[in-house]
Amino acid sequence: MPLHWKLVIDCADPHRQADFWAAALGYDVEDNSALITALLESGYVSASLVTEHHGRRAWRDAAAVRHPDDPVDPASGTGLGRRLLFNRVPEPKPDTKNRLHIDIHTEADDRPTTVDRLTNLGATVVRHVDEPAGSWSILKDPEGNEFCVH
Structure with missing residues (x-):
């Protein structure tokens, strides 16, 4: 049986990267605001983990884009198909060629x-x-x- 996967890209600004790649590919930036609101209200996550992007709550250190035709988990806003996930990391990109592109x-x-x-x-x-x-x-x-x- 095939495995589900996503491409994860380390970056300095996950929201800027998500906006760029969504526009580049014609993908949608994932909206996780309903999940984030529920987790904040239940006390499972701290407000320090959250930011506002495009007028809605978003994870401070992560953002994702998904193919617009693929299914979405309605509770979390997470795409269930083709996705790119951008994670904030502290170190800059090395000045070398990517091994994957x-x-x-x-x-x-x-x-x-x-x-x-x-x-x-x-x-x-x-x-x-x-x-x-x-x-x-x-x-x-x-x-x-x-x-x-x-």
Whole structure:
């Protein structure tokens, strides 16, 4: 039986990263406010673990995005399918190439438009690659994580 998984990305600002990647992929930022409110009211979590983002309660040190067509747990707001989870960590990203990265696929003639859209969202272009095996663009998200646009 296949296992359920999500991609977890360490970062300095999980909400900024979630906003970027939701816009980049057409995903939804998860809304965990109902769960957070219930946990605060029951005393299970402290207010120090919570912030406000987009006018609703959110976890201070974590945010996630989910594919809009996948199911959601109504009690927690957690996506039950394709997800990216962003966790705040104290150390900065090492100035080395990622060992794992996201590839975004577009139609070949849409790649320049997609790259422009992503740079307007806060990505930076590292370089464009044109090889016999194909062509793609390498970008960095707002925190310097590399990803490719094919």
